Amino acid sequence: MEEILEAARKVADAADLFWVESRSIPVAFETNRLKHMQTKEARGVGLRIIKDGRIGFSATNKVEDVEGIVSRAVEVAPYGAKAEFGLPSAAEHPEVPTFDPAVPQVPIEKMVELSQEMVEGVLEGHPEVLCDAGASQSVVKVRIMNSEGVDASYEKTVFSIGLSGTLVRGTDMLFVGDGESSCRPIEDASEIVARVRGQLDMAKQEAEVTTGRFPVVFTPDAVAGLLLSPLLVGFNGKTVVQGSSPLVGRLGEKVVDERFSLYDDGTIAFRPGSRPWDDEGVSTRVTPLIDKGVASSFIYDLKTAAQAGAETTGNAARGSGSLPSPSTSVISIAEGDMSFDEMIADMKEGLVVERFLGAGQTNILAGDYSGNVLLGYKVENGQIVGRVKNSMLSGNVYETLNNLIAIGNEAKWRGGSLRTPPLYCADVSVARTEGEG
Amino acid sequence: MPDLRDQISQALKGHGADYVEVRIEEGESTRLLYRGRELEDVGMTTSLGGNVRALVNGGWGFVSFNTIEGLGARVEDAVRQARIVGQEKSELAGVEPIVDIVEPQLKKDPRTLTLAQKKGLMDEYNEVMWGVGGIQTTLIAYGDGHKKVVFANSDGSYIEQQRVDVSLRLSATARDGSEVQQAGVSLGSSGDFSVVEGLHQESKEIAEKAASLLAAPRVQGGEYTVILDPVLAGVFTHEAFGHLSESDHVYENDRLKEVMVLGRKFGGEHLNIVDGAAVPGLRGSYRYDDEGVPATRSYLIREGELVGRLHSRETAAKMGEAPSGNARAIDFRFEPIVRMTNTFIEPGSTTFEEMIADVKEGVYACDWYGGMTSMEMFTFSAREAYMIRDGKVEELLRPVTLSGNVFETLKNLDAVGNDLDMNQGGGCGKGGQSPLPVSNGSPHIRIARCLVGGA
Numbered sequence: 001m002e003e004i005l006e007a008a009r010k011v012a013d014a015a016d017l018f019w020v021e022s023r024s025i026p027v028a029f030e031t032n033r034l035k036h037m038q039t040k041e042a043r044g045v046g047l048r049i050i051k052d053g054r055i056g057f058s059a060t061n062k063v064e065d066v067e068g069i070v071s072r073a074v075e076v077a078p079y080g081a082k083a084e085f086g087l088p089s090a091a092e093h094p095e096v097p098t099f100d101p102a103v104p105q106v107p108i109e110k111m112v113e114l115s116q117e118m119v120e121g122v123l124e125g126h127p128e129v130l131c132d133a134g135a136s137q138s139v140v141k142v143r144i145m146n147s148e149g150v151d152a153s154y155e156k157t158v159f160s161i162g163l164s165g166t167l168v169r170g171t172d173m174l175f176v177g178d179g180e181s182s183c184r185p186i187e188d189a190s191e192i193v194a195r196v197r198g199q200l201d202m203a204k205q206e207a208e209v210t211t212g213r214f215p216v217v218f219t220p221d222a223v224a225g226l227l228l229s230p231l232l233v234g235f236n237g238k239t240v241v242q243g244s245s246p247l248v249g250r251l252g253e254k255v256v257d258e259r260f261s262l263y264d265d266g267t268i269a270f271r272p273g274s275r276p277w278d279d280e281g282v283s284t285r286v287t288p289l290i291d292k293g294v295a296s297s298f299i300y301d302l303k304t305a306a307q308a309g310a311e312t313t314g315n316a317a318r319g320s321g322s323l324p325s326p327s328t329s330v331i332s333i334a335e336g337d338m339s340f341d342e343m344i345a346d347m348k349e350g351l352v353v354e355r356f357l358g359a360g361q362t363n364i365l366a367g368d369y370s371g372n373v374l375l376g377y378k379v380e381n382g383q384i385v386g387r388v389k390n391s392m393l394s395g396n397v398y399e400t401l402n403n404l405i406a407i408g409n410e411a412k413w414r415g416g417s418l419r420t421p422p423l424y425c426a427d428v429s430v431a432r433t434e435g436e437g
Numbered sequence: 438m439p440d441l442r443d444q445i446s447q448a449l450k451g452h453g454a455d456y457v458e459v460r461i462e463e464g465e466s467t468r469l470l471y472r473g474r475e476l477e478d479v480g481m482t483t484s485l486g487g488n489v490r491a492l493v494n495g496g497w498g499f500v501s502f503n504t505i506e507g508l509g510a511r512v513e514d515a516v517r518q519a520r521i522v523g524q525e526k527s528e529l530a531g532v533e534p535i536v537d538i539v540e541p542q543l544k545k546d547p548r549t550l551t552l553a554q555k556k557g558l559m560d561e562y563n564e565v566m567w568g569v570g571g572i573q574t575t576l577i578a579y580g581d582g583h584k585k586v587v588f589a590n591s592d593g594s595y596i597e598q599q600r601v602d603v604s605l606r607l608s609a610t611a612r613d614g615s616e617v618q619q620a621g622v623s624l625g626s627s628g629d630f631s632v633v634e635g636l637h638q639e640s641k642e643i644a645e646k647a648a649s650l651l652a653a654p655r656v657q658g659g660e661y662t663v664i665l666d667p668v669l670a671g672v673f674t675h676e677a678f679g680h681l682s683e684s685d686h687v688y689e690n691d692r693l694k695e696v697m698v699l700g701r702k703f704g705g706e707h708l709n710i711v712d713g714a715a716v717p718g719l720r721g722s723y724r725y726d727d728e729g730v731p732a733t734r735s736y737l738i739r740e741g742e743l744v745g746r747l748h749s750r751e752t753a754a755k756m757g758e759a760p761s762g763n764a765r766a767i768d769f770r771f772e773p774i775v776r777m778t779n780t781f782i783e784p785g786s787t788t789f790e791e792m793i794a795d796v797k798e799g800v801y802a803c804d805w806y807g808g809m810t811s812m813e814m815f816t817f818s819a820r821e822a823y824m825i826r827d828g829k830v831e832e833l834l835r836p837v838t839l840s841g842n843v844f845e846t847l848k849n850l851d852a853v854g855n856d857l858d859m860n861q862g863g864g865c866g867k868g869g870q871s872p873l874p875v876s877n878g879s880p881h882i883r884i885a886r887c888l889v890g891g892a
């Protein structure tokens with residue numbers, strides 16, 4: 001790595017080098033049986049140079065090819081974007097633990113056992129379900145060097161488990177599933193099993209949906225799958241400097257219900273989305289995007305911050321094969337005061353939605369969302385009465401979050417980078433998609 | 438790569454597994470990405486890597502890596518993993534060992550152009566789009582890639598293939614206050630740069646379309662007779678039906694086997710659906726798949742009846758059917774899985790005029806925006822849509838979403854046009870492997886009843 005940076009310095013005004021090396025071992029059950037075991041090793045290095053005020057970039061995993069990587073970056077630099085920013089120098093970073101040496105010590109047999117427990121846990125109560133399940137462990141090493149003297153590295157471990165089930169009856173199919181991810185070993189799969197069994201129980205009956213506007217409870221899965229992208233896209237420095245974010249010029253304005261707060265916080269210990277510094281070597285911090293309903297900050301990397309006349313928020317993300325761009329680290333949505341059960345009890349007629357199909361195909365830049373309900377339940381007179389089929393939700397995320405009835409009092413982690421309670425919203429547009437009458 | 442061939446054949450000796458394969462890839466790629474007027478990302482990437490996959494007693498082990506030294510130890514690792522997994526009998530459809538070196542046939546190899554030439558052309562398209570009033574931003578994503586893939590297995594196959602892929606996406610975003618609309622086009626080819634040349638007029642039309650969508654009304658949601666243009670009908674074929682034909686979803690799922698039983702009637706006699714990498718010259722075309730199985734051209738639906746499906750060697754053996762050459766991996770980091778190649782509805786004899794003539798009120802939906810399926814349910818979005826009234830295409834609508842149940846919708850497909858056109862801009866995602874070069878196509882088709890929503 002040193003040689004590449006040294007060679008780049010000779011021909012460029014500034015340079016940074018981003019190195020990622022990873023080893024992951026997933027095991028997978030398919031249709032109730034152990035089917036796959038893999039070992040995936042990968043490494044790669046991306047070189048960004050600034051030459052004559054422009055950005056050049058090249059990437060390779062042939063890391064011995066020092067001359068090739070430098071010469072290709074020089075070749076593209078004359079056409080590259082203008083560099084209106086400088087690279088950071090070495091700095092103190094917050095302590096953010098992301099490595100647990102116990103993860104690579106987890107025996108393969110334990111991972112097989114966890115997966116098997118999940119499959120058997122579902123089959124016990126629902127023998128007709130076909131289960132896919134798996135566990136994986138990985139170790140990632142990240143290193144950054146730049147021409148201003150930065151040379152930093154950290155290691156991260158990630159342990160994930162997941163379970164999904166399919167139930168086919170004639171031409172009808174039901175999909176259920178759940179998963180969990182952490183920087184530390186996950187010892188126990190019973191919570192996931194319980195949630196999937198709960199989904200199967202609630203979906204036992206089918207319930208009718210009519211077209212109209214109804215109160216809807218978005219579970220943490222639904223927040224992740226349907227609402228989050230159209231919401232976050234407006235805060236991304238990239239859409240902001242392009243002028244395509246609907247929030248341009250509106251920081252400080254109330255954009256959603258005042259009970260709603262959303263933070264980007266990559267400093268939370270042992271979350272897979274956390275890190276001490278971002279992929280440009282800038283310290284991670286807590287950035288409120290929405291504070292009590294008010295749009296408070298956008299997220300930036302060095303380049304978009306410079307374009308916007310702002311400071312980077314330490315949100316640069318890149319793989320070894322690409323230039324950085326702004327991306328959220330760990331998103332946290334503040335808890336409210338109503339329990340999930342109270343939300344159900346409160347509803348005369350409405351839906352609880354969990355999983356979607358076709359989300360994100362709408363004009364998400366404007367905050368629009370739309371998706372077929374893949375897994376959701378009908379609520380009548382305060383009780384879940386069955387699974388809904390053939391229904392579609394659509395709307396605008398800003399409107400929906402302005403129609404908040406309540407925020408759940410218990411937040412859950414979804415994947416490695418989102419923590420959210422359920423959101424209970426009024427007046428959501430629900431369309432029955434077929435079989436009318 | 439004579440040395441490599443020796444190394445591989447050494448590594449494949451004495452492995453003790455039921456089956457082992459080795460795949461080594463070396464590639465280079467170039468990309469240009471414009472957001473707005475700025476060339477935001479320009480980069481060149483090279484890569485080298487490989488994998489070993491082993492089968493023991495029905496269980497698979499897989500090891501991927503970036504250095505090709507020590508292949509023998511990689512084979513041992515993969516075999517060891519497979520042994521832990523395997524608990525039954527290995528089943529793989531028999532394929533004659535093949536030794537072949539395939540040279541690509543390129544009309545206009547993108548590697549013969551300089552970066553400056555490629556950039557010059559994209560600059561021209563961008564200028565044209567920005568010349569249209571009301572444009573907020575544009576996006577141009579150009580990419581080309583070349584890779585050489587060496588495949589060898591313990592059956593004695595040794596195949597070298599080269600794959601060249603070109604893709605381009607042009608889009609324009611128009612804005613008026615808080616109203617934002619997009620229009621765009623996606624193109625691609627298996628190595629012919631000329632498909633991305635000469636798009637100046639098209640660029641202008643894209644920008645004009647985005648601007649005109651701002652003023653377009655939203656569709657009144659509900660059931661309509663819908664005519665799909667070839668691009669959108671191709672996406673429908675891929676998303677709604679094609680994924681159901683992928684046997685890895687079916688072969689261990691008894692209930693789905695019943696649903697997808699060969700001979701089942703899915704549509705009228707006018708309905709014929711084909712998939713095949715042996716259809717030449719398209720983005721999903723190749724000589725051998727990533728298990729070294731020769732490509733085929735297969736009917737999935739013939740005269741309305743399910744007659745075939747897409748297979749890997751394992752799914753073919755387990756279902757007692759012939760391998761179809763559809764096992765594909767996006768690159769060396771992944772195992773091959775059952776994928777589509779070039780998927781299309783064969784043309785019939787109905788003209789567009791005949792198809793639309795007796796539609797009293799309907800929607801003419803064109804061009805794709807995205808699509809997804811979860812077995813029986815599908816959703817796909819049309820970038821462009823028009824009302825049909827009394828047999829005529831009338832006003833432009835905002836983008837619409839079509840959704841429904843695939844079995845019902847195929848039954849409702851009541852007319853197949855005579856104007857097959859292939860869409861080469863798509864990239865398919867499955868099992869974390871995306872975007873895989875595919876093509877899909879269709880003539881105009883009519884669906885008697887389909888749910889249309891505003892997007």
